[in-house]
Amino acid sequence: MEKIIEILKGIHPEVDYTTESGLIDKRIFDSFDVVTVVGELMDEFDIEITAEHMVPENFNSAAAICDLVKRLEEE
Amino acid sequence: MKTNILEYLIDAAAVSPDKCAYFDEQISYTYKQMLDGAKAIGTKLINRLNVKCRPILIYMDKSPSVITAFWGCVFSRNFYVPLDTDMPDVRIRLIVENLKPAAVITNMAYYDRVRQFSNNVFVFEEMIETTVDEQLLAGRMTSSIDTDPVYVLYTSGSTGVPKGVVVSHRSLIDYVEQFCNEVGITEDDVIANQAPFYFDASLIDIYCTLRARGSMGIVPLEYFSIPLKLLEFLQKYNITTIRWVPSAMKMVSTFKGFKSIRPDKLAKIIFGAESMPTKVYNYWKENYPDAVFVQIYGPTEITGVCTYHIVDRDYSDEETIPIGKAFKNTEVFLLDDEDKLISRSDVVGEICVKGSCLALGYYNAKEKSDEVFVQNPLNPYYSEKIYRTGDLAKYNDRKELVFVSRKDFQIKHMGHRIELGEIETAVMALPGMKNACCVYDQDRQKIVLFYESDDYDDVSLIDALKNRLQRYMLPNVTKKTQDMPLLRSGKVDRVRLKEMI
Numbered sequence: 001m002e003k004i005i006e007i008l009k010g011i012h013p014e015v016d017y018t019t020e021s022g023l024i025d026k027r028i029f030d031s032f033d034v035v036t037v038v039g040e041l042m043d044e045f046d047i048e049i050t051a052e053h054m055v056p057e058n059f060n061s062a063a064a065i066c067d068l069v070k071r072l073e074e075e
Numbered sequence: 076m077k078t079n080i081l082e083y084l085i086d087a088a089a090v091s092p093d094k095c096a097y098f099d100e101q102i103s104y105t106y107k108q109m110l111d112g113a114k115a116i117g118t119k120l121i122n123r124l125n126v127k128c129r130p131i132l133i134y135m136d137k138s139p140s141v142i143t144a145f146w147g148c149v150f151s152r153n154f155y156v157p158l159d160t161d162m163p164d165v166r167i168r169l170i171v172e173n174l175k176p177a178a179v180i181t182n183m184a185y186y187d188r189v190r191q192f193s194n195n196v197f198v199f200e201e202m203i204e205t206t207v208d209e210q211l212l213a214g215r216m217t218s219s220i221d222t223d224p225v226y227v228l229y230t231s232g233s234t235g236v237p238k239g240v241v242v243s244h245r246s247l248i249d250y251v252e253q254f255c256n257e258v259g260i261t262e263d264d265v266i267a268n269q270a271p272f273y274f275d276a277s278l279i280d281i282y283c284t285l286r287a288r289g290s291m292g293i294v295p296l297e298y299f300s301i302p303l304k305l306l307e308f309l310q311k312y313n314i315t316t317i318r319w320v321p322s323a324m325k326m327v328s329t330f331k332g333f334k335s336i337r338p339d340k341l342a343k344i345i346f347g348a349e350s351m352p353t354k355v356y357n358y359w360k361e362n363y364p365d366a367v368f369v370q371i372y373g374p375t376e377i378t379g380v381c382t383y384h385i386v387d388r389d390y391s392d393e394e395t396i397p398i399g400k401a402f403k404n405t406e407v408f409l410l411d412d413e414d415k416l417i418s419r420s421d422v423v424g425e426i427c428v429k430g431s432c433l434a435l436g437y438y439n440a441k442e443k444s445d446e447v448f449v450q451n452p453l454n455p456y457y458s459e460k461i462y463r464t465g466d467l468a469k470y471n472d473r474k475e476l477v478f479v480s481r482k483d484f485q486i487k488h489m490g491h492r493i494e495l496g497e498i499e500t501a502v503m504a505l506p507g508m509k510n511a512c513c514v515y516d517q518d519r520q521k522i523v524l525f526y527e528s529d530d531y532d533d534v535s536l537i538d539a540l541k542n543r544l545q546r547y548m549l550p551n552v553t554k555k556t557q558d559m560p561l562l563r564s565g566k567v568d569r570v571r572l573k574e575m576i
Contacts, residue, residue, distance in 0.1 A: 010521065010551060010552060011551055012537070012549075012551070013533045013534065013537060013550075013551075013552065013553055014533065014534045014536075014537035014538055016534075024300060027297070029300070030296075030299075030300065030546070030547075031296075031299035031300040031322075031323070031326055032322050032326075032489040032490075032547075034300050034326075035322065035325050035326050035329050036520065038329055038330070039329055042329075048331075049329075049330065050330050050331050050332075050334065050335070051302040051303050051306070051327075051330040051331065051332040051334070051335045051336075052303070052335060053330075054300075054301055054302050054303070054330050055301065055303075056300075056301070
């Protein structure tokens with residue numbers, strides 16, 4: 001979780017990731033931000049995130065991203 | 076010979092009146108409807124504004140209607156200036172101050188907001204109901220000349236004030252003709268538009284569609300965050316052509332999107348406005364081995380595009396795809412530090428451009444214009460303007476131009492052209508800010524801001540900047556520092572800063 005927040009802070013340092021749950025829905029992250037985050041997540045955790053995973057529910061909060069990463073790591 | 080860009084519209088509405096011209100997920104307009112709409116708006120403007128060749132701001136959310144508003148301005152022999160509706164007030168005021176628009180066209184929903192900036196506000200939804208006065212419009216059209224401006228597009232300015240690039244009918248017609256001919260855009264093409272209309276990257280979408288009498292669909296912005304939706308859009312509307320920034324194409328490759336959906340009509344893939352990671356290109360190429368891939372290059376000041384490279388060979392992930400050669404009726408050349416012409420391979424020089432594609436300069440900013448739109452130093456004999464791009468390039472062994480870097484502190488970040496100086500000016504304008512300097516971390520594609528202040532921390536600083544800068548200009552990394560490394564001159568030592576990233 002800490003590592004994920006660090007990656008997210010590297011895109012938008014001003015967001016409080018412990019409470020924010022609308023990263024995509026509120027367009028806090030635009031598509032370019034998303035690509036950057038996903039690229040860094042894949043490198044950091046050695047996972048593959050595909051188009052099927054890229055739905056707002058999986059990226060709206062740090063917690064949701066954390067869940068996704070955990071799921072993919074177990075696969 | 077065409078002398079007014081609207082001649083294409085009149086032709087298209089005569090030849091293919093009922094063809095779907097511009098659409099989004101909500102509405103679709105035929106060429107006849109586009110012409111009728113533009114004429115209604117033009118009639119209203121001529122009746123209500125007794126001016127010619129003056130700027131009209133367009134403050135509307137992206138939709139096919141915006142294009143009719145553009146052309147309504149042109150029918151009235153004025154020129155349009157599209158604005159980003161997400162732009163913070165401070166930046167809008169800077170533009171309004173520089174432009175002093177004759178009027179603003181906006182949607183009903185924005186009326187109150189726009190009234191803060193102008194006393195002369197037209198509501199699009201009302202204008203479009205105007206009864207067309209053909210005689211009035213014909214009079215204005217006949218009087219127009221091809222050196223009249225068509226549009227002004229604002230781009231980042233290093234001193235903090237955005238610069239408005241003024242482009243004439245002649246430059247735009249030249250661009251559309253050369254582009255359609257060389258790249259081969261036809262009436263069978265359906266283009267998926269990604270670029271905002273306030274960027275010149277959208278010119279291909281809007282105007283090549285018009286010239287070819289093809290169709291253009293606007294991809295909803297949010298689809299660029301959801302690759303499956305994006306690819307479904309391309310499939311659903313039988314998209315044949317895209318002209319996207321590489322960052323948008325990376326969206327698909329990062330998620331290996333074609334594993335899920337591979338839109339089968341896609342045949343022309345055009346990219347530019349920032350360097351294309353060859354890895355991203357190779358992913359697309361593997362999935363579309365028979366498609367035509369074109370890298371294009373050119374700043375707003377020369378109407379968006381001056382060179383192109385139709386990719387004709389394989390590139391390894393480490394190689395750079397060239398920006399290629401000049402379009403017909405455009406000359407592109409390299410000058411060294413002493414303004415001598417470079418012709419040998421592998422020697423780096425500044426890209427300079429001449430031809431009908433040259434913009435008329437920056438609006439209401441003669442000094443800034445004179446710095447970059449200059450007499451050709453190779454020609455002392457007659458008046459011949461060139462544009463000095465500030466971009467550095469070299470020739471490869473095949474005599475193709477290869478982009479190298481910038482001369483100054485302009486960057487390309489996620490497809491956006493940004494002057495780091497504009498960000499620094501906005502930061503320094505905050506009360507209690509002692510010093511600020513921005514550098515770009517090219518490898519990680521992040522804007523890094525170093526600042527000295529007792530009053531701000533990383534969070535409050537970004538929040539304050541949101542009122543002054545567009546979101547794509549906001550620093551991605553902020554580093555508070557007590558002692559900014561300085562040069563002897565007192566200026567910030569950017570080389571040291573880059574080492575501190």
